[in-house]
Amino acid sequence: MRNWGGLLFSALQNFFWFRRDLRLHDNTGLYHALQAGHVQGIFIFDTEILSSLPERADARVTFIHDAISALKEKLESLGASLIVRYGDPLKIWPAILDEHDVQAVFTNRDFEPYANARDNAVAELLQQSKVAFHTFKDHVMFEKDAVLKDDGKPYTVFTPYSRKWVARLGSKIQETPLGPQPFYLQSFPSEDHLQRFEPSKPLPMPSLADMGFERSALVFPPAQVGQQLIKNYGQTRDLPAVQGTSGLGVHFRFGTISIREKARKAISLSPVFLNELIWRDFYSQILAHFPTVVNHPFKPQYDRIPWRDAPEDFQKWCEGKTGYPIVDAGMRELMHTGFMHNRVRMITASFLTKHLLIDWRLGEAWFAQNLLDFDLASNNGGWQWAAGCGTDAAPYFRIFNPAEQTKKFDKDHQYIRRWVPEFGTAAYPPPMVDHAFARARCLDTYKRALADG
Ligand SMILES: Cc1cc2nc3c(=O)[nH]c(=O)nc-3n(C[C@H](O)[C@H](O)[C@H](O)COP(=O)(O)OP(=O)(O)OC[C@H]3O[C@@H](n4cnc5c(N)ncnc54)[C@H](O)[C@@H]3O)c2cc1C
Known part of the structure; x- marks a missing residue:
């Protein structure tokens, strides 16, 4: 003693x-x-x-x-x-x-x-x-069995899941030092107890070099975001040229911030931001309930799609040299910063799986290797959503048109010019595949594959 x-x-x-x-x-x-x-x-x-x-x-x-x-x-x-x-x-x-x-x-x-x-x-x-x-x-806010359908089965569609999630949040209110709070948002302050750590002399710690790594030159996003950004999130979150999203992904990934604190902020400032945190829980429970999604489509019949074996096309996509400026801007943003804006993640993933008909698992692995905020559940969910084979109810024949997406979300080409300086000059390559051709090929391929068997 x-x-x-x-x-x-x-x-x-x-x-x-x-x-x-x-x-x-x-x-x-x-x-x-x-x-x-x-x-x-x-x-x-x-x-x-x-x-x-x-x-x-x-x-x-x-x-x-x-x-x-x-x-x-x-x-x-x-x-x-x-x-x-x-x-x-x-x-x-x-x-x-x-x-x-x-x-x-x-x-x-x-x-x-x-x-x-x-x-x-x-x-x-x-x-x-x-x-x-x-x-x-x-x-997470809710683990896999905390938000279930009335019949006790897991939700596989986001919207009803999110409704139940919100209802569950408000189901148990209790007094906390911050006033009445939903039970699930309660804090676990450790400050009062910090002196209870075992007294010890400083201990050695392996350096990056000891483990065979080098220091990355990337700049990490701060763990704090201003209230104004969260307040305006609903208006700005789809515009990749502006700082309209939180950049907190990496901090959620490694727990350098608390999900409960951010959810509390979201409840008071922006239901749209809260909805994104619900997506995070949603994909986490999908992975926990259906771990086969790691290697297989959530909808098994999508394993019948004959993906193209096209390493050169894949390479052009990775390097941001597709000739589709919004796609190239996203891929280059990823390479230079370890981040890609959510809207552009959707566009680039759709382009790989639908325009190029390349297996979503290859794109998923590229993102996994390069995203600072890589998270298995959200990355897999995002890729399966883009390929049409995931939990989403939207039909596969909704194919993003990069030009239309650019008109809506980067109409002045501010984001494109930031990452593709040669855009608009002779140095910029022509589109690697014609949009109308690629769209028709994708629809035909998906239709045949899904009709089989
Ligand atoms: C193909 C594809 C791959 C993706 N890969 C990842 C990944 O590896 N890791 C990852 O955290 N997110 C991933 N996402 C979801 C989303 O793009 C990122 O969470 C978001 O861009 C991170 O930037 P932010 O922190 O500024 O997000 P904000 O827009 O500020 O959102 C706040 C937080 O909500 C969560 N969130 C937001 N959108 C989603 C979403 N659609 N699904 C799940 N959680 C979400 C994240 O934790 C995010 O940090 C992916 C989306 C797609 C379409």
């Missing part, structure tokens, strides 16, 4: 395992760990994930490294520290159990198939050592 701050604690330690929740503030699992006693934080740079990344200067790794360094610094300012390891969690945890008297491990849940399998294996090995494994909902 130790006497610390007037309180007696046993030497047994509770661990909090940071993953997609890289913050101290309003972190559900961390809050519960700190409520339970003194806590040692840990983060594992997971070799299972890192070894699949082809780019040494992967911006996501730099982002995480920065976020972990900031967490560690903050903990050190409190006289605590963070254990940071690099390796396979299934090997790291047994080593931690050897080095420490671990009583319980607290963490927030993840829903991706790899994370589920890893967590099941970790839970098992902890159980063998009689160490409790406590997991919490933190990453």
